[in-house]
Amino acid sequence: RTGDSQQDKKVDAVKDALFHLLGEVTIRKPSFLDALFFPQDDESRIVEYLNLAHKTIDVCVFTISNDYLAWALYDLHKKGVKVRIITDDECSTNRGSDIQDLADAGIPCRLDSDPNAHMHNKFAIIDGHILVNGSFNWTQQAVEKNQENLSIIDSEELCQKYTKEYEKLWAKFEHE
Amino acid sequence: RTGDSQQDKKVDAVKDALFHLLGEVTIRKPSFLDALFFPQDDESRIVEYLNLAHKTIDVCVFTISNDYLAWALYDLHKKGVKVRIITDDECSTNRGSDIQDLADAGIPCRLDSDPNAHMHNKFAIIDGHILVNGSFNWTQQAVEKNQENLSIIDSEELCQKYTKEYEKLWAKFEHE
Ligand SMILES: [Zn+2]
Ligand SMILES: [Zn+2]
Numbered sequence: 001r002t003g004d005s006q007q008d009k010k011v012d013a014v015k016d017a018l019f020h021l022l023g024e025v026t027i028r029k030p031s032f033l034d035a036l037f038f039p040q041d042d043e044s045r046i047v048e049y050l051n052l053a054h055k056t057i058d059v060c061v062f063t064i065s066n067d068y069l070a071w072a073l074y075d076l077h078k079k080g081v082k083v084r085i086i087t088d089d090e091c092s093t094n095r096g097s098d099i100q101d102l103a104d105a106g107i108p109c110r111l112d113s114d115p116n117a118h119m120h121n122k123f124a125i126i127d128g129h130i131l132v133n134g135s136f137n138w139t140q141q142a143v144e145k146n147q148e149n150l151s152i153i154d155s156e157e158l159c160q161k162y163t164k165e166y167e168k169l170w171a172k173f174e175h176e
Numbered sequence: 177r178t179g180d181s182q183q184d185k186k187v188d189a190v191k192d193a194l195f196h197l198l199g200e201v202t203i204r205k206p207s208f209l210d211a212l213f214f215p216q217d218d219e220s221r222i223v224e225y226l227n228l229a230h231k232t233i234d235v236c237v238f239t240i241s242n243d244y245l246a247w248a249l250y251d252l253h254k255k256g257v258k259v260r261i262i263t264d265d266e267c268s269t270n271r272g273s274d275i276q277d278l279a280d281a282g283i284p285c286r287l288d289s290d291p292n293a294h295m296h297n298k299f300a301i302i303d304g305h306i307l308v309n310g311s312f313n314w315t316q317q318a319v320e321k322n323q324e325n326l327s328i329i330d331s332e333e334l335c336q337k338y339t340k341e342y343e344k345l346w347a348k349f350e351h352e
Contacts, residue, residue, distance in 0.1 A: 007183035014187055018194045035337040039293075062311070117215075117321035121311045133327055134309055135238070135296045145293035147345060151309055151327070151334060158327060161211040169323060 038136060038148040047072045049132055049152055050124070053081045058125045058166050060086045062118060063097065064138040070098035077107050085109040086169050088119040110173040119173075125163055129156045214312060214324040223248045225308055225328055226300070229257045234301045234342050236262045238294060239273065240314040246274035253283050261285040262345050264295040286349040295349075301339055305332045 036045050043066060050057060050072050057076060064070055064087060077083045085107060087099055103109040112119035123133040134150035142148050212221050219242060226233060226248050233252060240246055240263060253259045261283060263275055279285040288295035299309040310326035318324050 004183070007180070007187075011183075011187055011190055014190060015194070018191070018198075022194075022198055033331065033334055035334060035341070037341045112323070117323070120313075120318070120322040120324050123311075123325060131327070133311075133325070135298050135311065137296075142296070146296040147288070147293070148296050149299060149309070149338070149341065151307070151329075151338075153327075153329065153334075155209065158209055158211060158329075162325070162327075165211075165213045165325065 033154065034152040036134075036136075036150045036152070038143055039145060043068045043143055046132070046136075046150065049126065049130065050076065052130060053126045055127050056082045056084075056125075057127075058084050058086075058163065060119070060121045060123050060166055060169065061138050062088045062120050062122055064099055064102070065097050066138045066140050066143065067098060069138045070102060073102060073107065074105055077102075077105060083107045084170070086112070086119065086121075086166070086173060088112050110170060112169075112173055119169070123162060125159050125166060128163060129159050130154050131159050131162055133162075209330065210328040212310075212312075212326040212328070214319055215321060219244045219319055222308070222312075222326065225302065225306065226252065228306065229302045231303050232258045232260075232301075233303075234260050234262075234339065236295070236297045236299050236342055236345065237314050238264045238296050238298055240275055240278070241273050242314045242316055242319065243274060245314045246278060249278060249283065250281055253278075253281060259283045260346065262288070262295060262297075262342070262349060264288050286346060288345075288349055295345070297345075299338060301335050301342065304339060305335050306330050307335050307338055309338075 034049075046069060050069075053076055057073065059073065064073075064085070073083050073085070085099070085102060087109065088111070099109055099111075122135065122137055123131060125131055131153045132150055133153075134148065136142050136148040136150045210225075222245060226245075229252055233249065235249065240261070249259050249261070261275070261278060263285065264287070275285055275287075298311065298313055299307060301307055307329045308326055309329075310324065312318050312324040312326045
């Protein structure tokens with residue numbers, strides 16, 4: 001019996017060591033790690049990921065003139081998801097820009113009005129843990145013609161870095 | 177002794193089960209998972225990552241006119257790293273483009289010459305397992321003025337998807 005209990009302790013020690021090792025050298029496998037490439041993919045693939053949102057979507061894109069993506073954001077806003085948008089001013093006054101419509105619908109939008117620099121990012125953070133990021137602007141041209149990419153990464157660690165930058169830009173563009 | 181060897185088998189079974197679990201629910205923690213934000217970061221951060229290359233760098237960027245980054249690619253090429261570059265034609269003839277210099281130095285470069293669509297990607301794959309991807313164009317403007325980002329992700333799984341797209345574009349632009 002004494003031998004058994006000593007062996008049990010050894011078993012527990014092995015278990016503890018392995019769980020410790022697991023914490024040190026691994027992260028949880030992301031529920032997904034995907035890449036979209038345009039023009040072969042289309043906006044519906046992006047909307048699938050946006051629709052995973054339960055709580056928040058923080059969008060930070062140079063321009064939004066793709067109606068399909070704008071409608072997706074509008075629908076999520078109506079469902080109670082807290083949508084925020086940062087975009088670049090020059091593009092928001094372009095023909096076809098959906099920013100004014102989205103702002104009128106009650107979605108908080110902030111604009112970069114610096115004429116000498118562009119808010120050139122094209123990323124979105126979904127529920128604080130899914131990053132959508134790449135070269136893809138939220139336009140029709142980007143879908144139909146250009147070679148573009150988006151990587152979709154489920155990582156709280158990476159999203160924390162992007163959320164920090166998002167909050168910085170959100171504060172910066174408050175009065176612009 | 178029989179009791180001991182049965183316990184040893186149990187210990188082995190726990191170990192096997194945990195290693196199996198480890199393979200099922202986890203991936204190896206990336207040696208890094210980083211994000212760069214401009215203008216607060218600078219090109220030296222990108223060069224640090226490029227310099228991790230031992231074998232290959234596949235660059236797929238809309239434009240290269242940042243001398244600091246072009247020099248880094250040239251240095252790696254001289255050291256024996258297999259560098260390849262895909263870029264967009266309109267930009268390669270822009271003033272300040274470094275593409276002709278890099279091609280003259282012996283780096284294989286392929287150009288998108290379609291006037292109606294842009295090769296708008298801005299990614300690089302290092303040694304087949306590190307992806308550098310975001311909004312950042314390899315220009316001076318991108319570093320100094322624009323709000324831009326790059327995520328740096330050590331993931332073979334993700335890089336396999338980007339390498340597949342890279343080879344597709346490399347073949348597509350062979351005769352352009
Ligand atoms: Zn601007
Ligand atoms: Zn082009």
